[in-house]
Amino acid sequence: MSRPGIVKLAVCGALAFAATATGSRADAGTLWPHGARAAVVLTYDDALDSQLDHAVPELDADGFKATFFLANVKQADVPRWRAVAAEGHELGNHTIFHACAAKTVPNETRYTLEDYTTAGILREIAQQNVLLTALDGRDRHGFATPCGDSHVTDGDYLEALRRSGLVTYVRGVVTTQADLSGDASQVDLMHIPSRGWPEGTTGDQLIDFAQQAVAGGGWAVFLFHGVGGDYLQVSDAAHRQLLGWLKAHRREVWVTTLQNATDWAKAHPGPVAR
Known part of the structure; x- marks a missing residue:
């Protein structure tokens, strides 16, 4: 994916979040495990070298599990991604x-969306599942829309993807204040929220996003690309600062994979949803 296109996507996502950040807190958030006040999910897109070189070792050092959405996987990286899955991270x-x-x-x-039909993109998703199962041995996989766009030549493919049963959820690229303060059990699994980050993002900005989820009782789903390298990168220092804050607030924040978070939320609706 081109660097200008990814930067434009991240900025749009950040603006969409800012436009809704003045919303009111929901009446009740999700009943997260062990009394945690919020969930934080760290997701990483595009199977980048900097994720393997920087993000994974830092996550493993702090005992956190994350979700990596793989595309354009390099042959040389297959053993490394298999090891990532073996450590308990989600692919x-x-x-x-x-x-x-x-x-x-x-x-x-x-390989632009204008070259795809719904049937064609679903075939590609199904084929990518074969690779993922070969890497992690699992028969359930979530999905993230490339560039946050699900429109092909014959329309939006998400409902067809829902009917196909090929994936357990679909992560998008927009987060609203309601997501940070609401009951995650009520989210449409074909429209999981997340927030991307432009280059120059500071550790304090990353932490603030997590703190808003803690204040609201909801969840904060982070969308990273490069970490200390590649494109749309957050610095290694900012990434480590976020992990350090999460480590210091383990009792308040449940850090988990996106599949674990969605599974838990659906099985444990908040008081209002009940």
Whole structure:
């Protein structure tokens, strides 16, 4: 995916979040395990080298499990991703070729969403599941829409994806204040929220996002690309600062994979939902 397209996507996601950040707190949040006040999910897109080199070792050092959405997997990295799964991290489906709209990736001449039908994109998702199962041995996988876009030549493919049963959930690229303060059990599994981060994001900004979830009783789903390298990167220092804060607040915040968070939330609705 081109760097300008990804930067544009992250900025749009941040603006969408800011536009809704003045919303009111929901009456009751999710009943997270062990009395935690919020859940934090760390997700990483595109199977980048910097995630293997920096993010994974830092997560493992602090005992946190995260979700990695894989696309364009390199042959040389197959053993490393298999090891990531063996450590208890979640591997998710991000398609094989990471097709985005042509306007988002203007330098790409192939594998744009304009070249796909619903049937075609579902075939690619199904094939990527084969790779994921070969890596992690699991028969359930979540999905993240490349570039946050689910529109192909014959329309939005998400409802067809829901009916297909190929994936357990779909993570998008927008978070609202309601997500940070509401009951996660009520979320549509085809529209899981997340917030992406532009380059230059500080550790304090990352921590603030998690703190808003703690205050609201909901969840904060982070969307990272590069960590100390590659594109749309957050610095290694900012990433470590966030992990340090999470480690210091283990009693308040449940850090888990996206599959674990959605499974728990659906099985433990908040008081209002009950």
